[in-house]
Amino acid sequence: MKIDAITSRDNPALLRLRKLSSEPGGYRKTGSVWIEGDHLLRAARQRGWTPALVVATEAALQEAALRALAESAPRVLVVPAALFKTLSGLESPAQIGAELALPAAAAIAANAASVVLDRLQDAGNVGAILRSAAAFGVRQVLALKGTAALWSPKVVRAGQGAHFGLSLVEGLAADDLAALAVPLIATSSHTEHVLSRVALPSPCAWVMGHEGQGVSPALMARCALTVGIPQPGGEESLNVAAAAAICLYESERQKA
Amino acid sequence: MKIDAITSRDNPALLRLRKLSSEPGGYRKTGSVWIEGDHLLRAARQRGWTPALVVATEAALQEAALRALAESAPRVLVVPAALFKTLSGLESPAQIGAELALPAAAAIAANAASVVLDRLQDAGNVGAILRSAAAFGVRQVLALKGTAALWSPKVVRAGQGAHFGLSLVEGLAADDLAALAVPLIATSSHTEHVLSRVALPSPCAWVMGHEGQGVSPALMARCALTVGIPQPGGEESLNVAAAAAICLYESERQKA
Known part of the structure; x- marks a missing residue:
């Protein structure tokens, strides 16, 4: 030294x-x-x-x-x-x-449980989602073009160390997700499938969308399933990092 | 006008x-x-x-x-x-x-499902938790002294409108929670109770602690139950707003 x-x-x-x-x-x-x-x-x-x-x-x-x-x-x-x-x-x-x-960009692992980030803007949200992914043992995170830079100082701080145990691939187009063999699942308020009552495929890839616009139509079209998180409080909606945590938790709960 | x-x-x-x-x-x-x-x-x-x-x-x-x-x-x-x-x-x-x-400070409603915030520092976390509370129909949020100001511009922005449907009481001491008749529940990594397997009392008050230090010992002593969120990924931990979302979701799932 x-x-x-x-x-x-x-x-x-x-x-x-x-x-x-x-x-x-x-x-x-x-x-x-x-x-x-x-x-x-x-x-x-x-x-x-x-x-x-x-x-x-x-x-x-x-x-x-x-x-x-x-x-x-x-x-x-x-x-x-x-x-x-x-x-x-x-x-x-x-x-x-x-x-x-940083290691060279990894290839997409076709069969890995994953989180897909579609143009998320807020560094705190992205970091919190990486933490949740790491905590629930979901090791692959795929970020589409337009998502906050995964290794930016703010995202790294919000990730609290989660980055170092994950395989992170960014700058992807929606079409690149064709390399994934696991089914994509998105949340939606316009679906009859209730998160806790549907049998979730495992492994799967949870898709989380832009804070204002949600998941893009092109990416939504690739999803095998959409599920809703019941929100009895009314018209309010969940923060995207809160929704991600709930989906990852429910995937794990159903496996246990 | x-x-x-x-x-x-x-x-x-x-x-x-x-x-x-x-x-x-x-x-x-x-x-x-x-x-x-x-x-x-x-x-x-x-x-x-x-x-x-x-x-x-x-x-x-x-x-x-x-x-x-x-x-x-x-x-x-x-x-x-x-x-x-x-x-x-x-x-x-x-x-x-x-x-x-702003309305005059409300009294604590003894029997209301609640979220208790113990010295949370980050405005984004506090706002996201208020959103989750509103989404899951938990209308009373009680903040202990040292928590980020609930009506600060940053928390209001992160709350995305959740504030207006909630009853918010802040500046509380741990002893003030004696006015609550519903049981307090905190998350902990040192407990044998697994969140998804324990029968959660309803209504209850979910206690969320400081980002670094967690729930204070004085407040922990008031909790009727501690539960753990299984995190198979290993040593990583969840962001507090992610943990709050999961607890509120699980309370709702068990009721449905």
Whole structure:
């Protein structure tokens, strides 16, 4: 492990990481992602990821647990807290972060239980859905073009580490889903199939649509089944991440 | 209905609304809330609310549907789009908004199905939970001190209109929940009770805890039951709004 003390804002590595921390789709150019905080770094390590580079403050390296995390990288940059702050998207910046090289885009696994994201806009929703997918053991997430960038800093933060155990494929067209052999299921308020009463196929791919517009007609036409979540409260509708959690839960409940 | 054309940034009503749109807890001083956009205003109207004041752009009042919404208020301020923007918390400001007087704080209804929020921090989570509560017909939401302000602009936006059909009580201490006659239920990963296999009492009060710390020990001690949501994916955990949606869904499923 090589440790360098850095005091210049213009250090080339810091310039690169600053871009990654501020541009939602920056990782698409570099093939690497900046993650902030020991929680995310620990989650990545637990899933077998090795950071390419760790950036930490002097104070962080005084703590044994954080120092051990830093030492998992071949190279560590030690920076003043004020400089770390320039890499941070948080109001209370962390003291440690890492650059991780992303794996090459995976092919779609035809028979894997999946979640399909159709142009979801909100980073918090996307991150929460990745967490639910990971929690329920659904390891493949397929994002259609127009969905928030899956490895953007906001989605990674909302994902709380879920990213590192998932196979994520993004930038897909609806036609690319022909590679999936498992049936697609969408939620709809215009269906007679009640989620809890229909026998859900397993494995399946749950399709979650745009926050305002829902699932596109082209994608809806590919769905083998639509199901409704009974909402006795009336005309209100569920947040898409809430709906996703319920569908994934129900799939699991029926299997158990 | 009285219509005034306003061009001054310093108009007293606009000064008040600007504060309401930028201060999360501003409504606690004025007893009124600023809501932005025709969707929220329509949702309020559908639940029988009457705006005290509507602010709209000239362009908005050219549209029949928006004009009809505006005319539900005793007073309408017509402002240039640039001035409306100063009241907006959105990247793409709406063209219409309203000030609504909040009802006096309700007493806790002892026998009502409820959701209890214990120091939830994230406005998006709180708003999503209010939506789920409304969708599943759980009309009483009780927030303990330290929870994000329920009527803050961010929570109202995330709630998508759910607020107007709910009875919201906030600023509570754990001891105040003694007024509830229905049993409290919390989720926990340290329990042998599996959510889908335990007979849930109905009505009940679902307790949702702080994003990092979970439910406080004092509140946990008041719970009649703790249940676990099986998460076969491993160590990952669900976002609190996802967990709330699942619990409310399961309560409803068991009733049906």
